[in-house]
Amino acid sequence: MSAKGTNSIFRQKLELLVLCGDFKVIQRAEEAASQYSFSFTQLLEEDFDDYFSDSNVVRPQVTLICQGPEEQVADFGRRATELLSKFPKSCVVAVLNLDSVKGDLSGLQNLHIVPLSEEEFYHTAKFEYACLFRTRAQYLDIPRNEVFPGTTIPFSVYIKLPLNQKYLAVIFADSVLTDERFQRITDESDHLLIDISESAQYSSYINSFFDQAGIGLRKRSRALFLSFCHSAFLFQESLLFNHKRLPPRITQDLFIKLKDMLYELVDLMKRDGELWDVFREACDNEFFAQWRAPWVAVYATLISVKSGKGDPICVGIAALLTDLSLYDLPREAFHKFLKKGAEGLRDSYLDELRNHPLASLNRVRSGGISLQDEIQKVLVSVHEHADGTGFPYGTIAEGIPVEAAIIRLAEQIDFQARNQAEAPEFSFSRLREKLMRADGLNRETYPSLFFESVSKALL
Numbered sequence: 001m002s003a004k005g006t007n008s009i010f011r012q013k014l015e016l017l018v019l020c021g022d023f024k025v026i027q028r029a030e031e032a033a034s035q036y037s038f039s040f041t042q043l044l045e046e047d048f049d050d051y052f053s054d055s056n057v058v059r060p061q062v063t064l065i066c067q068g069p070e071e072q073v074a075d076f077g078r079r080a081t082e083l084l085s086k087f088p089k090s091c092v093v094a095v096l097n098l099d100s101v102k103g104d105l106s107g108l109q110n111l112h113i114v115p116l117s118e119e120e121f122y123h124t125a126k127f128e129y130a131c132l133f134r135t136r137a138q139y140l141d142i143p144r145n146e147v148f149p150g151t152t153i154p155f156s157v158y159i160k161l162p163l164n165q166k167y168l169a170v171i172f173a174d175s176v177l178t179d180e181r182f183q184r185i186t187d188e189s190d191h192l193l194i195d196i197s198e199s200a201q202y203s204s205y206i207n208s209f210f211d212q213a214g215i216g217l218r219k220r221s222r223a224l225f226l227s228f229c230h231s232a233f234l235f236q237e238s239l240l241f242n243h244k245r246l247p248p249r250i251t252q253d254l255f256i257k258l259k260d261m262l263y264e265l266v267d268l269m270k271r272d273g274e275l276w277d278v279f280r281e282a283c284d285n286e287f288f289a290q291w292r293a294p295w296v297a298v299y300a301t302l303i304s305v306k307s308g309k310g311d312p313i314c315v316g317i318a319a320l321l322t323d324l325s326l327y328d329l330p331r332e333a334f335h336k337f338l339k340k341g342a343e344g345l346r347d348s349y350l351d352e353l354r355n356h357p358l359a360s361l362n363r364v365r366s367g368g369i370s371l372q373d374e375i376q377k378v379l380v381s382v383h384e385h386a387d388g389t390g391f392p393y394g395t396i397a398e399g400i401p402v403e404a405a406i407i408r409l410a411e412q413i414d415f416q417a418r419n420q421a422e423a424p425e426f427s428f429s430r431l432r433e434k435l436m437r438a439d440g441l442n443r444e445t446y447p448s449l450f451f452e453s454v455s456k457a458l459l
């Protein structure tokens with residue numbers, strides 16, 4: 001589908017540009033575009049300059065390129081980098097030739113480049129993952145009453161224009177918000193948004209205006225959780241793709257930051273143990289609907305804090321990482337997992353399913369992150385069942401750390417909450433009550449006395 005010559009009066013956003021003429025690549029991109037309704041344009045490399053010489057043409061959010069059959073990987077890296085200099089806010093997804101994946105890929109190591117092997121591109125959902133994050137998860141809603149006139153706002157604030165769905169900055173980072181401007185902005189729009197990359201600045205602004213009790217504590221928790229999600233995404237991205245290798249220092253710094261945020265979240269949870277809905281409602285978009293690790297991590301941590309069982313930091317870290325390798329599953333299996341949960345894969349993808357906790361641990365290790373032995377044990381034990389029917393080892397009750405059972409329960413809670421949240425009668429407390437009833441969960445697969453010890457955290 002070539003859109004050469006399209007010149008939108010309203011400058012609709014272009015989410016995906018495919019800069020390649022290969023039929024198979026275009027077909028794969030079209031599948032993703034139709035599944036998530038990405039605005040999509042395909043061009044041949046030789047038409048590129050012509051097309052973008054028109055200043056009225058919209059810049060792409062994600063550009064997909066593929067390595068030519070005769071193209072050296074170093075030249076491919078240069079091509080990706082040149083594209084970034086033209087579209088500095090874009091992300092380049094670069095599909096490598098089969099022969100190049102073992103070559104020197106240093107030219108493709110950039111925060112804004114996602115190198116994918118053909119296997120990853122055609123058979124996994126990693127392409128959708130990269131596109132969705134860049135196109136649908138960049139802006140987060142914030143309530144209007146969280147910015148105050150007369151203060152310096154350390155992050156930019158945006159509104160979404162109803163006509164063309166574009167985001168317009170109405171407050172620039174580090175500027176003072178005047179009364180007039182505040183009035184004008186709130187008259188114009190019900191919703192304010194921030195860029196997810198400035199969620200840490202947003203969190204520290206909220207901390208300076210709200211206290212640590214009641215509504216203030218909930219606002220702090222929400223803001224901190226958004227910042228946690230952003231760091232968790234960046235951390236995950238540094239581990240998720242086979243050929244993306246950020247300098248180990250970046251990955252390790254992100255890991256330390258995540259742990260620090262978990263300690264802060266634990267402090268807030270100790271003051272208010274009913275933050276379930278705060279986390280559940282914090283943000284919602286197509287990207288986060290697929291990537292639930294931050295929610296499972298905070299629900300599991302909350303259960304640990306409230307019940308006094310397990311180490312909450314170990315719970316939070318293991319929960320964030322245990323499903324990393326689900327993105328290595330074939331696309332069909334991955335989507336089945338999203339719809340039916342891990343149990344939904346038991347029939348046709350048993351081997352892949354059984355291996356995923358160990359594969360996740362390998363990804364973490366090969367990203368240069370060394371986890372404590374206790375966290376490693378929890379991470380690989382999340383799907384073990386007390387009756388020995390779990391995986392990967394079939395460990396029985398005594399060998400399953402309580403932290404792993406807590407994470408499995410949190411996954412159930414998140415899965416059900418995600419699938420029932422649209423129902424008008426949905427309430428978190430009702431869901432938890434239902435799960436804790438004798439027939440609510442497969443109790444014999446949890447260690448004995450487990451429900452007794454965590455029920456006060458849930459009811």
Ligand SMILES: [Fe+2]
Nearest residue numbers: 322323342382
């Ligand atoms: Fe899992």
